[in-house]
Amino acid sequence: MANQERKHEDQALVERAVQGDQKAFRQLVERYQRKVYTIAYGIVRNPDAAMDVVQDAFVKVHRHLPNFKGDSSFYTWLYRIVVNLCIDRKRRAARAAEVDYDDALAHGDGFTNGPTLASTGIESPLKAAQRKELVEHMDKALETLSDDHREILLLREVDGLSYEELAETLDIAKGTVMSRLFHARKNFQKSLTRYLKK
Amino acid sequence: MNCNEVKTLLMPFHDGELDPAVAAEVETALSGCPECQVELEELSRLHTFAADAFTATVPEVDLSGVYDGVMARIAAEDAAEATSNAIEGVRVQREDAAPGLIDRIGTWFSELFRLQRPVTAFVAAAAVAALVAGVWFSGSQSTSPGERVDGGDPGIAKIDNNGKRRGREGEVSVTSSRVEAIADKGEVKVITFDDSDDEPIVLWHVVEGEGVSMPNGSSNGTKGL
Amino acid sequence: MLKTLITAALTAGLLIAPGAAFAGTSAEPAAVRMANARADIDVVVIHATKDGEVDRALAGLAKTLTRAFKGYSGFSKLDESKASLTEGDAHQLRLANGRELSYKFVGVDRDGFLQVHIEVDGLRSTVRVKDGGTFFQAGRGYKDGMIVLAFKARLAR
Numbered sequence A: 001m002a003n004q005e006r007k008h009e010d011q012a013l014v015e016r017a018v019q020g021d022q023k024a025f026r027q028l029v030e031r032y033q034r035k036v037y038t039i040a041y042g043i044v045r046n047p048d049a050a051m052d053v054v055q056d057a058f059v060k061v062h063r064h065l066p067n068f069k070g071d072s073s074f075y076t077w078l079y080r081i082v083v084n085l086c087i088d089r090k091r092r093a094a095r096a097a098e099v100d101y102d103d104a105l106a107h108g109d110g111f112t113n114g115p116t117l118a119s120t121g122i123e124s125p126l127k128a129a130q131r132k133e134l135v136e137h138m139d140k141a142l143e144t145l146s147d148d149h150r151e152i153l154l155l156r157e158v159d160g161l162s163y164e165e166l167a168e169t170l171d172i173a174k175g176t177v178m179s180r181l182f183h184a185r186k187n188f189q190k191s192l193t194r195y196l197k198k
Numbered sequence B: 001m002n003c004n005e006v007k008t009l010l011m012p013f014h015d016g017e018l019d020p021a022v023a024a025e026v027e028t029a030l031s032g033c034p035e036c037q038v039e040l041e042e043l044s045r046l047h048t049f050a051a052d053a054f055t056a057t058v059p060e061v062d063l064s065g066v067y068d069g070v071m072a073r074i075a076a077e078d079a080a081e082a083t084s085n086a087i088e089g090v091r092v093q094r095e096d097a098a099p100g101l102i103d104r105i106g107t108w109f110s111e112l113f114r115l116q117r118p119v120t121a122f123v124a125a126a127a128v129a130a131l132v133a134g135v136w137f138s139g140s141q142s143t144s145p146g147e148r149v150d151g152g153d154p155g156i157a158k159i160d161n162n163g164k165r166r167g168r169e170g171e172v173s174v175t176s177s178r179v180e181a182i183a184d185k186g187e188v189k190v191i192t193f194d195d196s197d198d199e200p201i202v203l204w205h206v207v208e209g210e211g212v213s214m215p216n217g218s219s220n221g222t223k224g225l
Numbered sequence C: 001m002l003k004t005l006i007t008a009a010l011t012a013g014l015l016i017a018p019g020a021a022f023a024g025t026s027a028e029p030a031a032v033r034m035a036n037a038r039a040d041i042d043v044v045v046i047h048a049t050k051d052g053e054v055d056r057a058l059a060g061l062a063k064t065l066t067r068a069f070k071g072y073s074g075f076s077k078l079d080e081s082k083a084s085l086t087e088g089d090a091h092q093l094r095l096a097n098g099r100e101l102s103y104k105f106v107g108v109d110r111d112g113f114l115q116v117h118i119e120v121d122g123l124r125s126t127v128r129v130k131d132g133g134t135f136f137q138a139g140r141g142y143k144d145g146m147i148v149l150a151f152k153a154r155l156a157r
Helices: A003-018 A022-044 A047-067 A074-095 A101-107 A125-144 A147-157 A163-170 A174-197 B003-014 B020-031 B034-056 B066-085 B099-113 B121-133 C002-014 C056-068
Strands: B136-139 B172-175 B180-183 B187-193 B202-207 C038-049 C074-086 C090-094 C100-108 C114-120 C123-129 C133-142 C145-155
Touching (some): A047 B066, A125 A147, A174 B003, C038 C090, C056 C074, C074 C090
Antiparallel strands (some): C038 C145, C090 C100
């Protein structure tokens, strides 16, 4: 679905939700919950924490929806909320006493250690192992990219920013967004393919 | 629209970034240009490769309970807000919250996390309640707000609480002129205090799963959660 | 605005999170400045268990401990730390369970109570204590029991 259409639909849902239409709010939740989870997971790297963030984010959305002015898109607003929650969470985790290494593994507190296998419970061990391997390959492949390319790729593929948002965020022209994104994808594909072949 | 123009628009077309009107034009042009179609396929493959890779790194997760969870939490927060406004001074007892609500929260909480980690309903409910409603107190006989109890053993710290406020999102902070504690999500923090000189102040910090539970109803008046 | 936020997120996400960075800031109740106020704060780290007896080294605290922690009869002393702190000064102590405790003398307030701010493993709290008074922090599991921290604060003269 083109961005414009989606934005219009979101706006309509928001307006209805503000009036108290629960179904509209539910649609917004279901529409974006996976995206929120993906973004949160990308930052906190822990399935339980990411789940908490999903819930926190939508509770916050519900509370502040009347204040949402609509000068940005709903998704941008939601995105900010999610990222802020994740940053707060990371700050609090860093402030707590040094986590015992064993403790961290036991609780799946993989803020720095990446996804742990134990916490999800719905993945088959095989799938989880494959995913872990893929993550390692991807990290390596991402590292081979230039900073600009890595940044735009993550912002687009993980965070789902539109071209316009990318242009605003990175402070570049839309044309530059397109060419940079194209090259980023190309280089990433080349690099990851190389690692996967190993 | 000639082929060169179309080719420059293929990526935004694939990414859904074109205005509907322009997108329609591209579609029309595509039907007449096999070369363009091939290029679109290439672009699509390139993009999907990256997108799939990123999606695949996110663990599978069951999000079906999210909406219900969100609504339950909102209901709990609203209820707690109503309750707390009616309470003055120190005693915010768990009996004040309708037991039904806590049970429901407990069930929902366990449900939501059933795939992720086992959580006993009660502690879970307490954690949620602690999070949303404030730090739960258990203590001995209440004094009226603001009344200070003095005297007795000079070695014991005194406390009186006469205020309660909400801190940052996700935290509840109880502020009085004497004690401030911050509770984080997933943990139950309770301050036990006493207004007689027999019982010292204990700042309890209980984390679910650690095998330490709150002391339950005993002659010193501390009630369990 | 969005840019700064995203940069922060990327930094947070892509960099390895640092280890313990003690930050002792939360809103603290206003303390009245007493010129050159200094407090001696003692912390005793205790292992409390349901069985057992009170360590002889804890004789002075025995009565208070058994009153405060009904259900626990065994208390053994694991560690002790004494610090003499001026206002705003903090002191750190590594505990037996691997956590780090940090406590700070905030100041003396109008009523003569000493304010002590403690941070340990996610709990942050400021307690107001009478000169010479005692308070506890408890509840984190350790071996077959729990850790109890006994704080005593006294104005240095």
